[in-house]
Amino acid sequence: MSETETSTVLSILRERFDAILDGWISTQSDEGVQRTDLFSHKEGREQTSSLLRAMITGIAEGDTGSRFDLSSEPWTELRTVLVDVTQERSARGVSPSDMASFVLALKGPIFFQLQELLADQAGELVEEIFFISRVIDAFAVYCTEVFIAERDRIIEQQRDQMQELSTPVVELWDKVLTLPLIGTMDSARAQEVMENLLETILQRQSEVVIVDLTGVQTVDTQVAQHMLRMASAVRLMGAECIISGISPTIAQTMVQLGVDVGEVTTRSTIRTGLADALNRVGYEIVHKAKQ
Amino acid sequence: MSAASAIYFVEGVLLVAIQEDISDTDILDLQEALAERIVRDSARAVVMDINALEIVDTFVGRILAQLASVSKLLDAQTYVVGMRPAVAMTLVELGMDLPESKTALSLSHALQDLRGKPLA
Known part of the structure; x- marks a missing residue:
């Protein structure tokens, strides 16, 4: 395990997994990005918790500080889960902004938990918030990239089909x-x-x-x-x-x-x-x- | 005359086969030799097979057009035959669509046309 700037977050995620998960899901629902019209509560909860578990692995093994790099080895599991969830959601008609909000909704519960734990250590609180915030932002950006890649693939495919259709001799x-x-x-x-x-x-x-x-x-x-x-x-x-x-x-x-x-x-x-x-x-x- | 092209005289028609690796000097020599031959053999037509030609540039395009014009002045109809798709597209791109020469898919198509009969 590498040295991490977000050790408090890691312990929060491990010890208060269910609280964070519930918090994340309720924030999603507050912001109207839970899309219960497209997903059952169960599916939504499964996706959310698998993301959270992959994130724990990432934070535990990867670097979340100044050398944070989402494309590095320890984040493989998280990337896979993000790709799966994004593709699943985009296939069902979730918009890219909803997908980003879905991921960003995780910030709230983590920040509140951090605030409780580090109430009297302002310096550390800011540092943890800063780093974890950057990590979660990177997740959201990654989701958008997956979205765009998926769209590009569809466009490419349709263009090929059109080319084929359009040149019969x-x-x-x-x-x-x-x-x-x-x-x-x-x-x-x-x-x-x-x-x-x-x-x-x-x-x-x-x-x-x-x-x-x-x-x-x-x-x-x-x-x-x-x-x-x-x-x-x-x-x-x-x-x-x-x-x-x-x-x-x-x-x-x-x-x-x-x-x-x-x-x-x-x-x-x-x-x-x-x-x-x-x-x-x-x-x-x-x-x-x-x- | 170099080995890069060959001229044959058949049925009052001059058949010209251009080789793949024809150089700029070769093609200029060909132009000269062909004009001489048209007069000497009193040829009624020139059929140029450019099937071996894979690449054309403005120079080759211009010489091909000139060959047709020279032949026309000497009262021989030029046929360009066996042009490859890529060559046709390039010539069109370059705006050289050889207005003076007739075209045919192959040597035999050109000869049929010269004999005034449709190909069976």
Whole structure:
């Protein structure tokens, strides 16, 4: 056991564990961060007491003084418990500020206990309060970090999913590919879509590509630029590009923006685009009855 | 002529194969040799296979464009074939989309186009 600046706190936590635990829980409930709507009293109590036990281990073995470092070895157990509790709570919809208040609610009961014990030793009282306060603050900050990391992970995951969803290149017929664009196009997405498309042209030896804009809500200069670049790259690869699904509104916007599509073929619907594409590779769609 | 590129004359068409490690001097030599050959063989087209080319810069892009323009002046249509996706994207980024040359997926696609028949 290392020398500790918070020895009184440690003894309080050990000897008056239940009193502190009750105090912590009632402070949580006073501050309205107990969230009994999301957790039963039992669960809340279990989480709180496991935190408190891990904290005792941390204080007993770790350094709480000037060299306090939450990321050091003795605090491993506490960090694990904090991560578990935070993830559990965030999954059930507890906000980061509620989570921080939940941890910070521990200060009250500890301070009162300290005050009782060290009533006549003002110097020591201040010192203990100062150090333990810093430790508990670090817990709260750590919880917030866990929260943010969790959110980042979700955002990352959703972005990946969106990327996957947003770049399907479909082979409609021999030598005919289609790329239905959906949603908004930013530079990163445009790049990804283009790479995907060109690779597929190479693999399938496709001669015609239909880029369908039916699912694109708005076209601005940037989107138009990306489309034209894509068309140029497709041409350089040796295939042809047809842009379909240009709605009347989009056509007007493009003209107003002064976008010149140059030699790129444009079609109003994917239907006419497909007929044109099949025609170029030597197929024709014929109605059976009219044969 | 260096070993970094080779010119063949087939069916009135000059076939040019560019190697992966073509240097700036090689490509300048190629430009000169190609112009000579177009006139000497009275070629009707030039098909340039750049499939081996993995990296392009503005210099190579400019020479490719110049080759097409020179051929056009000498009455030969240029085809650039077998371009890799990364090369296509780079050329577009650089704003060099080779307006003077036709493009095709592969050598055989270009030859089919020259024979005026769709590929079976």
